[in-house]
Amino acid sequence: MTHAGLAAARSSTAQLAEIIPQLNDGQWDLPSACVGWRVIDVVAHLAALASEAVHPPPPDSALPKNRERYHDLRVDERRGRSHAEVLDEWRRSTPRQLDxxxxxxxxxxADEPVEVAGLGTYPRHLLANTMAFNVFCHLRNDLLAPDGPLPFTLPEPTDDQVAPAIEFMLAGLPQMQGPELTATVRQPLVLDLTGPGATTVTILPATGPDGLLTVGPGADAATRVHSTALDFIAWATTRKAWRNHCRITGDPADATPFLDRLNII
Incomplete structure (x- = not known):
């Protein structure tokens, strides 16, 4: 089970809750590092995710299939609300989501498969890691300085916070982009992540009928991509350029197409 994912989700949520009362009205309207979203819009996104977890909406074929556009739609629905209304939704729905x-x-x-529209299928217990990733990534990369606009500090990220986020990202990596990412991996490729959340995995070309990549434990390839796990959260979500945060050993031609295409949502 992913009890560690639940603990990480609670930890990052508690840190966000500590920061929220420190913001003034002007800071809520500052542009975040998530392009197109203000600070309040990032919280609106988290509130929307929490509300949908508590009260799943009915299927609607008119909604965007692209997950990023879907998130934009849900944020846009909340743009006419006051800061207090957005924060009230987040405060009401988040504890119930955690429960x-x-x-x-x-x-x-716990092992029942759950489809997350636009993101793939995961065992139910791993959804805790999804929240751990979302809150940690938005808080640390989009809201707080140096990349975000808010001049508040938090303790350095811990392995307990980062590792569950990385676990979700690696589970989602083969699924979120499907064939377009699969086509970039012709030879096994090692991803070597260090620091908090450290792990080493090998990304294997697709061989099964589903046509998806496989992410396996350990290092079993000549070409390796080296990065910190914290940087991986930023560049694998295309918030930052991978070339500024990765070192390749082996044949760059085996790694570059994959790195250029990867975009974990």
Whole structure:
């Protein structure tokens, strides 16, 4: 089970809750590092995710299939609300979302596959890691300085916060982009992440009927991409350029097409 993912989600959520009362009205309207979203829009996004976890909306074929555009739509729906209304939704829905994620760790249903529209299918227990990733990534990369506009500081990220986020990213990596990412991996490729959240995995070309890449533990390839796990969260989501944060050993031609295409949402 991913009890570590639940703990990480709670930890980063608590840190966000500590920062929220420190903002003034002007800071809420500052542009975040997430292009097109203000600071309040980032919280609106997290509030929307929490509300949908608590009250899943009915299927709607008119909604964007692209997950990023879907998130933009949900944020746009909240742009006419006051700061207080957005924050109230986040405060009401987030604890209930965390309770649901805790219940999802129960062995009786923890391994049940759950489809997340536009992102793939995951065992129910891993949805806690999804929240851990979302809150950590938006808080650390989009809201807080040096990349975001808010001049507040938090303790250095811990392995307990980062590792569950990385686990979700690696689970989503083969699924989120499907064939377009699969086509970039012709030879096995090692991803060597260091620091908090450290792990080493090998990305294997697709061989099965689903046509997806496989991410396996350990190092089993000549070409390696070296990065910190914290930087991976930034560049693998295209917030930063991978070339500024990665070192390749082996044949760059085996790694560059993959790195150029990767975009974890």
């Amino acid at each position: 649901l994620l805790e219940a999802a760790q129960d062995p009786s249903g």
